[in-house]
Amino acid sequence: MTTATSVHTVARMTTNHTSAIRVENLVKTYPGGVEAVKGIDFAVPPGEVFGLLGPNGAGKSTTVGMLTTTIAPTFGRAHVAGFDVASQPIAARQASAVVFQEPVVDRSLTGRRNLEVHARLWGLDAARTQKRIAAVVDPFGLGEVIDRAVDSYSGGQRRRLEIARALVSEPEVLFLDEPTVGLDPRFRFELLDLIAGLRVRAGMTILLTTHYLDEAEQLCDRVAIVHQGRIVALDSPAALLARMGRELVELRVDGDVSRMVSSLRARGLADDDAFAVGATLHLPIHDRPAREAVATITDMGLGVTAITSRPPTLDDVYLQLTGERLAA
Amino acid sequence: MTAVTGTITRDTPTAARARSRTGGLAAVATLARRRLAISARTPRELLIPLLAPLLFALVVVPALADTFGTPVAGIDYMSFVAVATIGLLVPLSCMQSGLGVVVDRLGGGLRDLLAAPVSRPLIVVGNLLVAVALSSLQVAVLLGAAALRGAKYDLSATGVMWFTAATLGFAVAMYGAAEVLANRLPTQEEYIGALPPVAIVPFFFAGSFFPISALPAGLTLIGKLLPITHVLALVRYGLVDRNGAGLHDIWGMGNTTAMAALSLGVVALFAVALTAAAMRTFRRTAVR
Numbered sequence: 089m090t091t092a093t094s095v096h097t098v099a100r101m102t103t104n105h106t107s108a109i110r111v112e113n114l115v116k117t118y119p120g121g122v123e124a125v126k127g128i129d130f131a132v133p134p135g136e137v138f139g140l141l142g143p144n145g146a147g148k149s150t151t152v153g154m155l156t157t158t159i160a161p162t163f164g165r166a167h168v169a170g171f172d173v174a175s176q177p178i179a180a181r182q183a184s185a186v187v188f189q190e191p192v193v194d195r196s197l198t199g200r201r202n203l204e205v206h207a208r209l210w211g212l213d214a215a216r217t218q219k220r221i222a223a224v225v226d227p228f229g230l231g232e233v234i235d236r237a238v239d240s241y242s243g244g245q246r247r248r249l250e251i252a253r254a255l256v257s258e259p260e261v262l263f264l265d266e267p268t269v270g271l272d273p274r275f276r277f278e279l280l281d282l283i284a285g286l287r288v289r290a291g292m293t294i295l296l297t298t299h300y301l302d303e304a305e306q307l308c309d310r311v312a313i314v315h316q317g318r319i320v321a322l323d324s325p326a327a328l329l330a331r332m333g334r335e336l337v338e339l340r341v342d343g344d345v346s347r348m349v350s351s352l353r354a355r356g357l358a359d360d361d362a363f364a365v366g367a368t369l370h371l372p373i374h375d376r377p378a379r380e381a382v383a384t385i386t387d388m389g390l391g392v393t394a395i396t397s398r399p400p401t402l403d404d405v406y407l408q409l410t411g412e413r414l415a416a
Numbered sequence: 417m418t419a420v421t422g423t424i425t426r427d428t429p430t431a432a433r434a435r436s437r438t439g440g441l442a443a444v445a446t447l448a449r450r451r452l453a454i455s456a457r458t459p460r461e462l463l464i465p466l467l468a469p470l471l472f473a474l475v476v477v478p479a480l481a482d483t484f485g486t487p488v489a490g491i492d493y494m495s496f497v498a499v500a501t502i503g504l505l506v507p508l509s510c511m512q513s514g515l516g517v518v519v520d521r522l523g524g525g526l527r528d529l530l531a532a533p534v535s536r537p538l539i540v541v542g543n544l545l546v547a548v549a550l551s552s553l554q555v556a557v558l559l560g561a562a563a564l565r566g567a568k569y570d571l572s573a574t575g576v577m578w579f580t581a582a583t584l585g586f587a588v589a590m591y592g593a594a595e596v597l598a599n600r601l602p603t604q605e606e607y608i609g610a611l612p613p614v615a616i617v618p619f620f621f622a623g624s625f626f627p628i629s630a631l632p633a634g635l636t637l638i639g640k641l642l643p644i645t646h647v648l649a650l651v652r653y654g655l656v657d658r659n660g661a662g663l664h665d666i667w668g669m670g671n672t673t674a675m676a677a678l679s680l681g682v683v684a685l686f687a688v689a690l691t692a693a694a695m696r697t698f699r700r701t702a703v704r
Contacts (some may be wrong), residue, residue, distance in 0.1 A: 118704065153704075156531045157530075157531070157703070158527055158530045158531055158703060158704075159703065159704050160703050160704065178533045178534070178535065179533070181531055181532060181533040182533035184531075185531070186531050188524070188527055188528070188531075190524050190527075191523075191524050192524035192525060192526075192527045192528045193524075193525070193528075194450070194454060194525050195523065196453075196454055196457060197450075197453055197454065201450075201453060205446060205449075205450045206528070206532075208442070208446040209443060209446055209447075209529075209532040209533070209534055210532065210533060211442075211533070253528075
């Protein structure tokens with residue numbers, strides 16, 4: 089039998105252990121040549137909630153797969169809790185836990201048995217396993233169902249069980265891959281509140297992937313916007329939004345959008361950060377009231393079929409960077 | 417609807433850091449307990465793989481014995497075939513265990529195991545232990561049922577040893593084959609489709625109902641190459657065939673113990689090779 093060894097006695101490969109997660113030029117090309125991740129870099133300090141924001145197929149889940157060592161990187165390096173995922177995969181897994189996008193519970197077993205299996209695999213002894221199960225069951229509202237087969241759980245209960253299971257082992261780093269997909273609005277709100285509380289109460293580092301902008305804004309200290317396997321922006325949600333100015337004017341254009349942009353630039357109404365998606369032109373307004381810009385554009389008599397102004401969102405940041413909408 | 421409320425408590429960093437990495441044996445024990453809980457939750461899941469072999473032992477074999485009745489190599493026909501039914505039971509049981517691997521992969525359970533801080537070949541070992549344990553239990557039930565129906569065993573310590581070694585080796589080999597198929601075949605339907613050629617057809621070429629020497633020469637040669645033929649010769653040698661007639665049909669040598677050792681070597685070789693193939697296939701297919 090292998091001698092029980094504290095995971096923390098295993099030498100961490102990095103000498104500068106200031107990042108809970110460090111990713112350097114990570115690449116994943118699947119057989120057949122599909123390039124899911126095309127060389128990304130980021131670092132997450134301990135205790136931060138970090139978001140990977142992007143649409144389906146952007147490479148978010150593949151990145152989580154490589155960090156949890158369930159997908160082999162094609163190139164690059166990654167460290168989790170200071171452990172190199174390629175050369176120290178077991179230590180990296182010991183220090184982390186993951187809630188996958190798709191359901192991964194054993195449906196024929198009870199919720200309690202699922203938690204026990206996870207805790208024992210992560211090295212908790214029998215007594216601590218029961219203590220930890222008791223600590224997560226009630227906060228996740230699982231008390232009444234924990235001894236029932238997971239087959240009988242609702243989708244929301246199963247999702248909560250999966251998150252509770254990840255927390256049983258008290259990970260230093262928690263990966264949440266689209267944790268609220270498929271949940272009804274009430275449970276989604278409650279779950280977001282619970283996740284927000286994890287950092288405050290438990291101080292763990294969380295990497296969250298999502299294509300819901302409100303989740304990123306609500307939960308994340310910093311967000312990396314991922315587009316076609318690359319990070320196209322990385323900053324705090326507030327800083328990303330600040331790029332878009334105080335307000336955003338949207339023009340529905342009947343005609344050549346680029347000619348419209350040129351006209352507006354000539355009149356000083358559009359800056360370099362104006363962008364178009366289809367027939368809609370977006371004008372970030374930085375230094376004047378939006379209503380003034382709307383009035384001037386209306387007076388110009390250009391081929392505009394609709395004009396609105398509103399506060400910018402992360403969706404606009406994403407649109408500006410990629411020309412695509414985030415969520416279907 | 418139950419609300420999500422309250423707070424998640426977390427132990428102090430010191431306590432959390434005292435956590436130990438899961439040792440190999442502890443991990444295997446946990447993985448095996450999980451597999452057992454999934455595979456044998458109810459008596460029905462234990463009994464279903466037994467149905468066909470029990471039907472053979474309790475109905476078909478006695479009927480064949482009544483009809484043909486001729487002893488084979490001095491062994492009464494009932495005992496001759498009843499013991500050989502292991503050659504059907506073990507593959508069916510192991511293939512059923514392999515189905516759990518397909519379900520794990522398609523149902524998502526495997527991904528959580530892959531994210532666990534344990535050496536990944538241990539996942540295969542945990543499954544293997546349960547498959548062998550379930551097969552052994554079913555073999556014991558089969559032999560008991562056959563004895564009640566009239567099969568006679570010539571028990572000795574050495575004979576039981578040959579029998580046990582051959583049965584365990586066969587179960588390990590068959591589970592290795594099942595795990596390879598479970599990891600390589602994309603759907604449950606394809607896996608179930610592979611069951612007859614892997615688990616049933618070889619049974620009929622291995623001297624189950626008659627000595628392999630009664631087959632046409634070409635098929636006799638094929639029979640000698642099948643591990644199941646060596647298993648059946650060994651389990652008969654262990655329990656009912658002190659002269660090792662089945663072993664003589666394979667090897668044609670004078671020393672029965674040497675022939676038994678050679679056949680056990682063949683079974684062990686298949687067990688090791690198929691287990692290694694299972695682990696290699698798992699490693700290559702589980703992590704993309």
